[in-house]
Amino acid sequence: MTTTPPHPTLVSTTPHQVWTRSRGILLVLGILALAGLVIALLQSNKQHGHLDPRSFDRNGSHAVAELLKDRGVSTRVVTTLAEATTATGPETTLLVASPNLLTPSQQRELHTATTSSGGRTVLVAPGPPSLHTLAPGVRPEPPNSPVAAREPGCALPAAATAGRADLGGLRYSTTASHDACYPADGRPSLLRLTTPSGGDTVLLGAANLLQNEHLTQQGNASLAVQLLGSRPQLVWYLPSLTDPSATEGTNSDGDTPDATSGFLSHIPPGWLWGTLQLALAAVLAAIWRARRLGPLVTERLPVAIRASETTEGRARLYLKSHARDRAAATLRAATRLRLSSLTGVPAVHSDSPDALLTALSARLPDTTRDLNALLFGPTPPQDAGLIRLADELDALEREVRAS
Known part of the structure; x- marks a missing residue:
């Protein structure tokens, strides 16, 4: 005896109805996923090889490394704080490509090592997150100025020899002994500070003169080679979020860093605001589509049974x-x-x-x-x-x- 499979009733949900009801939500989710992918690709392309001496990208710095190599300066790339502090010394120039990425504890340890090394430290575009610790007594001067070809305006030999160079961006002011060069609106965008151990610290307001794309313009190549080639060894420090020292120590308030706040700090503010707006939109959509309380209405039954x-x-x-x-x-x-x-x-x-x-x-x-x-x-x-x-x-x- 064969049994006939039951037929779907009129009240059962068909695949077409499921697709009709959910296609709007799926479309929104697809648009969000596509937007996130596009933004991620744009950000990755923008930051790919940024100030990396091994990168041939327009934002990389391979051309500077080659010029220094021709002049007998060896370039070594490090990505951890331990490697950077160990390599400091009177015969070494330490370049910190992104000092603002360092945690407060990393900044304190790096400042202790560089001030006593007797060598040169070059900080690329240090801002308020790192300036107070890595260069005490120096203040940023808002607003940032556009990067443009500027005159040295100082007696620093490297700047006087290079002449006009692409600088600007962050501007600085200090009361300590210094060489203030390439002023923008009256404030220098290149600052050289001396250290008690006989070394010095150089602050660059912008990274353009180190990039492959801008190296041949103005006197960028000459200034970059003289700033980075004053010692026979160049240690190029690219701070990494995978550095174990980034999760060790304490924060600026002396408390143990919280893993949740550390994770949220790496999320761009635009994404946080976007998530908040999407959550608000979802709540408003739920209120809009929710059932209203009101008088009862008659509704025809979907099927009549004898x-x-x-x-x-x-x-x-x-x-x-x-x-x-x-x-x-x-x-x-x-x-x-x-x-x-x-x-x-x-x-x-x-x-x-x-x-x-x-x-x-x-x-x-x-x-x-x-x-x-x-x-x-x-x-x-x-x-x-x-x-x-x-x-x-x-x-x-x-x-x-x-x-």
Whole structure:
């Protein structure tokens, strides 16, 4: 015997309905994912090889490293603070490509090592996050100036020899002994500070003169070679977020750094604001689409089922579970309720033998039926007896109606 699989009812959800309801959300998620991918690609292309002496990219610094190599200066790239501090010395120039990426504890350790080394330290575009620790006494002067070809305006030999160079960006001011060069709006964008150990620290307001794209312009090549080639060894420090020292030590308040705040600090502010705006938009959309409380309205049912189908379905369930007692009780209860309305007995007394049987006896004084056994008797032991009970109940109801 083969069974036919059930057909979906009108209230079941079809794949087309699921797609119709969810395509808007999927479209928004797809647009967000695509936007994130595009932004990530743009950011990666923008920062690829940035100030890396091994990179031939326009933002890289391979050309500077080659010029220094021709003059006998060896360039060594390091990515950890331990390597950078170990390599410092009187015969070494340490270039820190992104000092603002260093944590406060890294900045303190680096400043201690460089001030006592007797060598030269070149900080590329140090800003407020690192300037206070790496160059005490120096203040940034807002706003930043555009990078352009500027005159030296100082007696520093390297600047005087190079002449005009592409500088600007961050500007600085200090009361310590210094060489202030390449002024922009009255404030220098190149600052050289001397250290007690005989070395010096050079602050560059912009990194353009070290990049491959701008090296051949103005006197950029000459200034870069003289600043980085004053010692026979050049250590090029590219700070990395994977450096173990970035998660060690304490923060600027002396407390142990929190992993959650450290993670959030690496997320661009635009992404945080964008996430907040999307969350607000989702809440507003939920309020817009939520059900409103109001008066009840009639709604047409999706399908109409005949009473005969319901009766037949329930009968089949009773038959399958051999529930003759439930079937007999249901038949008798329904018949008693209908007979009570025909004989004038209140519905609440339809299950009372005294009230219902008295009314039936008055209505059918000549009946030969055992009304008590028929309406309140035991359950038939066989299915045939259940069928016979149903027929007798129907006959009794017809007889009462006829009377």
